[in-house]
Amino acid sequence: MLVQGETTFEDCLVSLNVLCDVLLTVAKLMYPLPEFVLIHKDESVLKDIESLENFRLNVYKVTLSQDCELYDVELHTEPNYPTLGKKFGVKSIAEKIRQMTDTDIEKLLSKGESESPLIIIDDVPIESEGVHFFFRVVKQTQFEAIAKQGCVVLLDYTADAALKDEGRIQEITSRIQKLRKEAFFYVNY
Template sequence: DEKRLYSSMSLNTNVMDTWIVSYTQTLLDFVKQEMNAYRLYTVVPRLVKYIDMLTNWYVKLNKRRFKGETSMEDCLTSLNVLCYILLTMAKLMGPFTPFLAEYMYQILRKLMPQSSTTSEQDLSVHFQMMPQSQETLVNKTIERSVAAVQTVIGLGRTVRERKVVPMKYPLPEFVIIHKDASVLKDLESLEDFVREGLNVRKVTLSHDRELYGVEMRTEPNFPTLGKKCGAKVKSVTEKIRAMTDTDIEKLLSKGEGVSPLTVIDDVPIESEDVHIVYRVAKQTQYEATAEQGFVVLLDYTADASLNDEGLIREITSRIQKLRKEAKVKPTDDITIYYSVEPQTSEIARVASAQRGEIEVILQKPFRPLAEKDQSPVVIEKKLPVKDGEIEFVITRKS
């Protein structure tokens, strides 16, 4: 229950648990404030954002904990936090999505400790009072740090998409550049999450963009600038594009509340009037992008071992989807058999050479189809994988 969670959180050192619980308290304060002012239209977008934070960040980054791959104690802690979060979310969503909230609540209610003193108030989510935030569970420092992690991971994924490198394939290095040392220190404490979230081998933090040959240039934002400049638009555009790194640094050093950033030909220039573009000056292995004061560089070159690891993930992800399609339980005694055509393909080489690694990931036997026994077949399917086609056959011992 909530009281037990409040007492256990004081001993919980997991960063992501602390973050999602603190983020929940911030949400509770926001919902109370907005509903007291009858601004109900602002609450739903915030709830949608909260669901995104829960599913795409907290749950994704804690899958191993939920499965018990860390330790049983850590698994139970993470599941207790998740249960609290879902229960709180059901109560918050009650006025907006009454049937879904009730459905969630009735499932979660079965997981709650039962007592002989259960009141009628516990029978429905719509009998519950809105949960109140607990100030002792708020940790703004961790909320700020995780927000920074989300920003840089989002930028890294943008670069991956630009270079058409799927997330399954690990890359050598991800460089994060920011002029504020405190921001880099916050990121340093969560470096593992960045590494996992982007599937990179190494994360480098730096405040020196010149070390990596990153140059800046300014481009005019014509939709806003054109209205201001009128006949001066050509000369203002030329002067904006002619700005040096020193000029751009001066603009960036000014706070968000400073207006205007500068004046060119008697035209006040605001932050929305210019775009700052970052690029790597020399031909290197890095691809750059920037946002919110961060400049990130992704080394998109991969050696043979990293490519092999990507192919292993291609194989295991397809097997996991087949297991899900066949409704195979993790505890079922299954064996996965495979056959690859053509046998000269890269995927055939990896399937054979990396069988042991694949079995470690699947935690099930992975064998050539020629070794198949008489066990009943659960599912079989041929699937294209990179430069070949793999026939998968999953059997289950009766």
């Protein structure tokens, strides 16, 4: 017989399961994003992505562009310190790598990784592994930027009440469908 205030191991497990269920189902809500922007120089890549617009994406607006300046996205270079530091005095070379203009960077990227050396700075040959190339958003905007291999993805994470409500509706619908399937309740039309 249990005295009031005492709990059993099973009671603790039930409480933990309820808490876990609440945290996983109520606290974690997702909502659709207002806009997805893809920036790439190659038109064929943009056309391939355009074909995905017919799928059910969790985004209201998909924007494809070749113009980085329109979204204040700039290409930058940073020295790869472990690679350069082993071979040379890194400070002067690193500063020159950081100060490269967009046209200089574009020329380097057009060379490709197979050409050696990639660039010569102060009579020092710099290979492709000595420089990191990356894109970044210059001005603070509503977009979060992710860039890899010449492709820049901007995601708008701002959410108003309507988007959050739609996310809740999607979550509720999804949970109802899962419960229906678990209960083997099939709808016949």
